[in-house]
Amino acid sequence: MIEVHGLKKLYTMGEEEVVALGGVDLTVERGEHVAVIGPSGSGKSTLMNILGGLDRPTAGDYRFEGEDIAHFDDNELAEFRRRRIGFVFQSFQLLPRLSALQNVELPMIYAGLTPRERRERAAHLLDRVGLGARKGHRPTQMSGGQQQRVAIARALANNPDLLLADEPTGALDSQTGQDVLKLFHELNAEGLTLMIVTHDNDIADQARRKVMFKDGLIVQDTMARPSDVDAPA
Numbered sequence: 001m002i003e004v005h006g007l008k009k010l011y012t013m014g015e016e017e018v019v020a021l022g023g024v025d026l027t028v029e030r031g032e033h034v035a036v037i038g039p040s041g042s043g044k045s046t047l048m049n050i051l052g053g054l055d056r057p058t059a060g061d062y063r064f065e066g067e068d069i070a071h072f073d074d075n076e077l078a079e080f081r082r083r084r085i086g087f088v089f090q091s092f093q094l095l096p097r098l099s100a101l102q103n104v105e106l107p108m109i110y111a112g113l114t115p116r117e118r119r120e121r122a123a124h125l126l127d128r129v130g131l132g133a134r135k136g137h138r139p140t141q142m143s144g145g146q147q148q149r150v151a152i153a154r155a156l157a158n159n160p161d162l163l164l165a166d167e168p169t170g171a172l173d174s175q176t177g178q179d180v181l182k183l184f185h186e187l188n189a190e191g192l193t194l195m196i197v198t199h200d201n202d203i204a205d206q207a208r209r210k211v212m213f214k215d216g217l218i219v220q221d222t223m224a225r226p227s228d229v230d231a232p233a
Contacts, residue, residue, distance in 0.1 A: 001162065001193055002028035002051065007060035009046050009216075020046040022216035023060070030161070033188045034195045035204035038213030044197045045166055047213070051195070052085045052164045053077040065161075082110055086155030090167040092147045094139040100126060100150045101135040107157040125153035129183060145176035152183060163187065166197045181206060 009021040021043045028034055036044045049055040050062060053069060056077075062070040064084065072080060094103045104122035113121070126135050129149040139147050148168060155163060165184065169177030181203065188194045196207065204210045205224075212220040 001030045001032075001065055002026065003061070003063040004051075005061045007047070007050065007062060008058045009043075009050065009055070010058045019216050021050075021057070021060075024216075024218055026211065026218065026221075028193065028195065030193055031188075031191055032193055032195075033185075033208045035207035035210045036195060036197045036213065037199065037201065037204040037210060039199060042213040043216040044213045046216075048164050048166055048195070048197050051162075052087060053081045082107070082158060084161045086158075086160035086163040088148070088151050088155050088163065088165040088168045090170040092139070092144075092151045092171070094147055094150055094154075096139050099136050099138055100131060100142070100153075103139070103150055104154045104157055107154060111158050121157065122153070125156055126150070128156075129153045143176070144172050145179060148172060148176075148180050149183065152180070152187075156187075160192075162193045162195065164195050164197075167199070168196065169198075169200075169203065177203075 004024055004026040007021050007024040007026075008019070011018045011020055024043070024047065036047065038044045046055070050057050053072070057070055060070065061068075064080070067080070069077075069080060095106070098106075101119065101122050104125055105118040108118040108121060123132070123135060126132055129152055131146060131149050131153070134142060134146060139150070142150070168184075169180055172180065184194055184196070185206070196203065198204055207224070209221070209223050211218055
């Protein structure tokens with residue numbers, strides 16, 4: 001699904017040039033569950049932003065199922081994000097004045113679905129994440145774990161090929177975080193390709209594959225044996 005070769009990202013801060021990615025090579029197969037782990041500033045979130053079409057590399061190649069994403073213009077990147085990528089963030093990023101159902105419907109508006117199609121699919125996705133009874137609630141009326149489940153449902157709205165989650169349990173208590181990870185495991189078991197950015201080894205150890213970043217480079221890429229990885233209880 002993903003082929004990255006020599007990926008570099010440089011930022012200019014005043015007169016100083018900061019290397020966020022120093023030449024990354026990475027391939028990810030469809031259906032994988034990958035944890036991208038490393039300390040703050042190691043390049044893992046920069047990689048996530050490029051893979052999701054939120055940013056462009058300074059140099060290098062990025063192909064997504066054969067498409068040359070690295071050289072897309074703004075409109076092509078927006079269409080790529082809409083069609084192929086689902087995002088889940090630490091801060092949920094729900095609109096506070098909208099209900100759970102309306103938040104999940106939002107991506108489908110840009111995809112051109114009719115109001116009836118949007119409502120039906122959003123309701124189905126909220127049922128899927130265990131929030132069928134909370135469709136009319138606003139984010140302020142829900143717990144952090146419930147808000148993150150709404151965010152996951154929204155990320156699935158346009159049936160993405162790849163789900164990118166950046167520190168998705170960072171704002172949650174440990175038990176609620178495990179509940180969210182269990183949902184991710186279920187989605188991956190259904191065939192969704194999943195990449196999670198984290199600094200937490202316990203979370204990374206639950207993935208089938210762990211890619212470790214340091215100073216803008218991959219320093220370790222390991223596969224777990226099936227018997228070594230268990231979904232959260």
